[in-house]
Amino acid sequence: MAKEKYTINARGSLGLLALGDVGLEKWRKIKQAELDKEKEKNEKK
Amino acid sequence: MKKNKVLLIGWDAADWKLIGPLLAKGQMPALKSLIDRGVYGNMSTMNPPYSPMLWSSVATGKTPDKHGVLGFVEVLPDSSGVRPVTVNSRKAKAIWNILHHEGFKSNVVGWWPSFPAEPINGNIVSDKFQKVKPNPKEKNPIIKGTIHPESKIKDLKDLRLFPWEITEEHILPMIPKASKIDQEKDKGLETFAKILSENTSVHAAATKLMRTAEWDFMAVYYDLIDHFCHAFMKFYPPKLPGIPQENFDIYNEAVIGAYRYQDMMLERLIDLAGEDTTIIVMSDHGYESGHRRILKMPKYPAAPALEHRQFGIFVAAGPNIKRNEKVFGLSLIDIAPTILNIFDLPIGKDMDGNVAVDIFKTPNDLKFIDSWEAIEGDFAQHTTEDKDLLDDAASMQQLIDLGYIEKPDDNKQIAVLKTSCDLEHNLARVLLGKKDIVGAKEILLKLKNDKYPLYTESDFEGDKGKSLTNQGFKAGDSVVNVIPFYMDLLNIALKEKDFENAEGYLAKLRALDRQFELNTSLSEARIMIGKGKYQKALGLLEEAKKKRPNAQIWYQIGIAHKKLSDFNKAKDAFENALKLEMDSAKTHQALADLYLILGDYEEAAVHALTSVELVKYFPEAHYTLGQALEKLGDMGNAKNAFEMAARLTPKTFHRAEKAIENIQEKIKQVDKGEFKYRKDQIIVVSGLPRSGTSLMMQMLHNGGVSVLTDDNRKPDHSNPNGYFEYNPVMSLHKDNSWLHLAKDKSIKVVAPLLKFLSPKYRYKVIFMNRDLTEVVQSQQKMIGKDPNTLPIKLMDAYQSHLNQVEIWKEKEPGVELIYVNYKDVLDNSEAMVEKVSNFTGVNMNKEAMISSVDKSLYRTMGN
Numbered sequence: 001m002a003k004e005k006y007t008i009n010a011r012g013s014l015g016l017l018a019l020g021d022v023g024l025e026k027w028r029k030i031k032q033a034e035l036d037k038e039k040e041k042n043e044k045k
Numbered sequence: 046m047k048k049n050k051v052l053l054i055g056w057d058a059a060d061w062k063l064i065g066p067l068l069a070k071g072q073m074p075a076l077k078s079l080i081d082r083g084v085y086g087n088m089s090t091m092n093p094p095y096s097p098m099l100w101s102s103v104a105t106g107k108t109p110d111k112h113g114v115l116g117f118v119e120v121l122p123d124s125s126g127v128r129p130v131t132v133n134s135r136k137a138k139a140i141w142n143i144l145h146h147e148g149f150k151s152n153v154v155g156w157w158p159s160f161p162a163e164p165i166n167g168n169i170v171s172d173k174f175q176k177v178k179p180n181p182k183e184k185n186p187i188i189k190g191t192i193h194p195e196s197k198i199k200d201l202k203d204l205r206l207f208p209w210e211i212t213e214e215h216i217l218p219m220i221p222k223a224s225k226i227d228q229e230k231d232k233g234l235e236t237f238a239k240i241l242s243e244n245t246s247v248h249a250a251a252t253k254l255m256r257t258a259e260w261d262f263m264a265v266y267y268d269l270i271d272h273f274c275h276a277f278m279k280f281y282p283p284k285l286p287g288i289p290q291e292n293f294d295i296y297n298e299a300v301i302g303a304y305r306y307q308d309m310m311l312e313r314l315i316d317l318a319g320e321d322t323t324i325i326v327m328s329d330h331g332y333e334s335g336h337r338r339i340l341k342m343p344k345y346p347a348a349p350a351l352e353h354r355q356f357g358i359f360v361a362a363g364p365n366i367k368r369n370e371k372v373f374g375l376s377l378i379d380i381a382p383t384i385l386n387i388f389d390l391p392i393g394k395d396m397d398g399n400v401a402v403d404i405f406k407t408p409n410d411l412k413f414i415d416s417w418e419a420i421e422g423d424f425a426q427h428t429t430e431d432k433d434l435l436d437d438a439a440s441m442q443q444l445i446d447l448g449y450i451e452k453p454d455d456n457k458q459i460a461v462l463k464t465s466c467d468l469e470h471n472l473a474r475v476l477l478g479k480k481d482i483v484g485a486k487e488i489l490l491k492l493k494n495d496k497y498p499l500y501t502e503s504d505f506e507g508d509k510g511k512s513l514t515n516q517g518f519k520a521g522d523s524v525v526n527v528i529p530f531y532m533d534l535l536n537i538a539l540k541e542k543d544f545e546n547a548e549g550y551l552a553k554l555r556a557l558d559r560q561f562e563l564n565t566s567l568s569e570a571r572i573m574i575g576k577g578k579y580q581k582a583l584g585l586l587e588e589a590k591k592k593r594p595n596a597q598i599w600y601q602i603g604i605a606h607k608k609l610s611d612f613n614k615a616k617d618a619f620e621n622a623l624k625l626e627m628d629s630a631k632t633h634q635a636l637a638d639l640y641l642i643l644g645d646y647e648e649a650a651v652h653a654l655t656s657v658e659l660v661k662y663f664p665e666a667h668y669t670l671g672q673a674l675e676k677l678g679d680m681g682n683a684k685n686a687f688e689m690a691a692r693l694t695p696k697t698f699h700r701a702e703k704a705i706e707n708i709q710e711k712i713k714q715v716d717k718g719e720f721k722y723r724k725d726q727i728i729v730v731s732g733l734p735r736s737g738t739s740l741m742m743q744m745l746h747n748g749g750v751s752v753l754t755d756d757n758r759k760p761d762h763s764n765p766n767g768y769f770e771y772n773p774v775m776s777l778h779k780d781n782s783w784l785h786l787a788k789d790k791s792i793k794v795v796a797p798l799l800k801f802l803s804p805k806y807r808y809k810v811i812f813m814n815r816d817l818t819e820v821v822q823s824q825q826k827m828i829g830k831d832p833n834t835l836p837i838k839l840m841d842a843y844q845s846h847l848n849q850v851e852i853w854k855e856k857e858p859g860v861e862l863i864y865v866n867y868k869d870v871l872d873n874s875e876a877m878v879e880k881v882s883n884f885t886g887v888n889m890n891k892e893a894m895i896s897s898v899d900k901s902l903y904r905t906m907g908n
Contacts, residue, residue: 011214017245018309020252020317021204024245 010034050322051363051387053264053380054314055103055156056307057096058271059358060331061087063304072305075312076360079324083362084404086372087628089660090330092478093471094353097130099329099377100157100266104139106381106396109475112137114158115468117444118453126457127464129440130158132171133427138417140381141165141262142424147390149261152254155247156266161190165425168254169193170201172266175246176440179239181209200257204249208238215241219302222295233296236276236446241306244269248310255317262384265314273303274332278352279340287340300334323363323387329377330357336625337595356628356659365406372403374661386411393417452512459498459524466492466525473533486537492530497523528557535568544575570601579605596626603635610845610852615639630659634666641672642852649673657689664693668701672856675708684708699804704858720861722886723807727784728791730769731799731850732813733843735823737867741811742769742793744870744878744897748889751790766899769793777801796846800853807859809885812850815867817843874898 006023008016010031016023067073068080090099091108101114109115113136118127135158141151142163151167153159160171173191178184187202216223216237226234244267251265279288280296311326318324331354333339339352359375365387378398385392386400391412402408414420445452453460473488502520505513518524531554538547551568566589573582582605590598603618619636622629633656640649653670657663671686684705691701728750730741743766746752758768773783774794778801785806794802802808821840822832854862863884870877878894 011212013214014218014306014309017206017215018248018306018313020310020313021249021256022252024204024206024249 055266059328088357162193175243328357736815748894
């Protein structure tokens with residue numbers, strides 16, 4: 001099967017969840033990265 | 046990578062009624078791809094349609110009376126309380142236990158029930174895994190028994206999605222107007238997040254195991270569709286009266302959204318399984334999506350299952366599965382035997398299901414053993430109950446929220462008593478489904494007769510009181526609701542035609558709860574039909590129809606009209622029943638039977654075929670199909686249908702056997718004569734009273750045919766040569782067990798009683814015809830009334846009897862019938878004697894028969 005490309009953002013999607021463990025883990029990573037970024041920004045302020 | 050793998054995917058409550066349009070619109074592409082390269086069909090559910098029982102039947106190939114899972118909850122081993130059902134209730138080996146013993150590896154995820162996880166060769170992620178606390182501040186450790194092996198916990202624990210992680214990206218595709226929800230008042234989004242996150246957790250664990258663990262067999266169970274249906278089906282289009290427009294606008298796409306998400310998850314599973322794997326997608330029952338949706342559930346246990354439909358779905362694809370074919374007659378109990386067959390393993394003879402051989406291109410040879418339960422060795426079953434497995438408040442709450450169980454009584458003893466009664470009642474219903482009426486009745490009578498504690502005023506204080514009031518209880522009520530026992534006993538009495546008891550149960554039900562008025566009207570109408578009071582029954586049914594029409598009411602209206610020989614009205618009623626419930630096998634069969642009477646054999650065949658497609662184990666429908674095909678001249682298929690009817694009937698299906706003999710004769714065309722002697726035939730002389738039946742009996746007697754008579758009724762002025770009657774005939778409708786005494790003899794049976802002749806024998810019926818006016822005049826004279834005053838009602842009734850004889854003759858394969866005109870016997874005795882002799886195939890003394898005719902009697906008989 002041809003590999004499909006997914007754009008993942010912190011809000012996630014049903015498509016990502018339907019991918020199962022892989023989708024869930026990737027989404028959480030992106031979410032965490034965004035949270036970390038936000039935190040860093042806030043700390044700088 | 047392993048070959049010959051099997052992936053079994055359970056979609057609780059998935060229904061073709063909703064899937065069909067989605068497939069057509071291209072909105073379930075994954076399922077469509079399986080159908081295109083596989084087989085599909087209906088999956089017939091069992092009664093009662095409670096999911097833990099059904100999925101345990103799928104896993105074991107056995108009915109719940111054998112596997113032991115009898116409800117949503119179970120009593121704790123020390124009887125100290127109740128808890129959601131666990132694998133400890135299952136007494137039979139599941140597929141994965143057998144595969145473990147045979148050296149295969151299995152992964153089982155989310156199966157209901159599968160907690161505590163059994164120590165199989167492979168992995169079990171039990172149904173406890175996905176259940177998490179809704180509050181983000183609370184911890185959610187993986188409790189002991191949730192996952193086997195425990196070493197897998199570290200890989201899987203973070204794959205649980207929590208409700209608070211759900212975002213608008215997950216909500217809006219299914220509930221586009223979610224922003225309009227007032228979350229203070231409407232908890233719909235909480236429910237949505239809980240169901241979605243739980244099913245996503247199951248899916249994540251399944252995909253992880255598929256990717257990382259070696260397996261031969263994998264089973265994954267999702268309750269997404271079922272739980273979405275329970276929560277949101279009431280908002281599915283068309284809008285039901287009573288549903289606020291605002292709520293309808295918000296939630297009307299939720300159920301469809303669940304189906305589409307389920308399909309997206311399926312796509313991933315198919316992808317991971319690979320083309321070498323046999324994939325089965327199935328549901329345990331369907332779900333009402335039309336007019337039968339219930340907005341106000343009756344207050345008895347598991348009432349929400351009333352919305353479960355009889356047919357779920359079945360789809361299978363794989364290297365040895367046929368392509369794009371519809372398969373018929375599958376049942377939940379067929380899945381385990383079929384999977385064992387794929388692995389070339391024997392099927393236990395004590396399994397209730399069969400291998401679905403029709404789905405395979407090349408089926409494996411069928412192998413059998415007496416029982417897998419009798420095989421000793423390591424099947425990875427629990428040997429002792431783990432004392433640490435306490436009752437689980439969160440899971441109990443979910444079952445309460447879904448409406449599957451009542452909130453257990455705070456008094457643990459009462460909670461245990463109620464649960465035990467529920468489980469016993471479910472067992473009775475299982476036995477009813479297996480047609481073990483005696484077993485079911487024994488349990489129900491015990492439940493009905495047992496003495497239960499009563500609620501007192503003090504029970505109705507505080508929160509407990511509110512909860513009891515909501516459940517419909519009041520002080521003085523029995524703590525166990527006995528209404529469901531009476532309902533089943535009433536149905537059994539109706540099935541057994543025990544109308545006296547049926548009336549007793551009906552009266553009791555009405556005394557117990559007046560809210561059951563609609564249902565009891567239907568039951569009362571059935572009693573009236575059984576007692577032959579068809580007009581009264583129609584009156585009751587019309588009233589019930591006015592309140593809320595349903596398919597059952599229309600069906601019974603059809604039955605009543607049919608009994609009244611009002612066939613067109615009966616046809617309309619059955620058609621109306623089908624409009625409301627299009628996949629009722631029973632109604633299709635009734636309609637087929639009616640079309641046979643009306644002479645429209647093609648329509649009869651269509652409906653009979655639909656009926657057997659819906660339910661394969663329906664001997665009567667196969668029989669009707671055979672009758673229709675025989676009339677259409679398709680003797681080969683008619684014979685097949687009759688043979689199937691005979692095969693499916695545990696006892697001898699006499700009608701089918703006679704029909705097969707008839708067809709064989711027609712196919713062979715060995716005997717081209719119209720009539721011949723049949724071994725052990727019974728010659729029946731029939732007609733209306735005073736139509737010459739005694740004369741014909743006398744002719745046969747003089748002709749040398751033995752007559753079955755007790756001579757109790759002596760000759761008199763009306764019948765100077767005797768009546769030739771046999772007293773037991775008068776009660777033929779109650780007892781026909783003596784008919785063997787009439788073999789190779791003649792017997793007199795009046796027309797209205799013909800239909801009570803047992804289909805066990807072959808009958809040669811000589812039906813005496815006489816002008817109806819003459820018949821009635823003769824009768825009037827015999828009973829001392831004015832022969833010139835003709836009672837019109839009686840004339841109509843007689844005409845109706847004559848019409849029914851014609852229908853009866855057509856429907857009974859063991860019956861051959863000729864009409865003999867009384868006047869012809871007098872005027873043309875020789876020809877009539879010849880006719881009778883040829884018909885019976887018996888060599889008679891014709892001269893003696895002719896000399897029996899005394900024309901002077903014609904005058905005596907009122908002329």
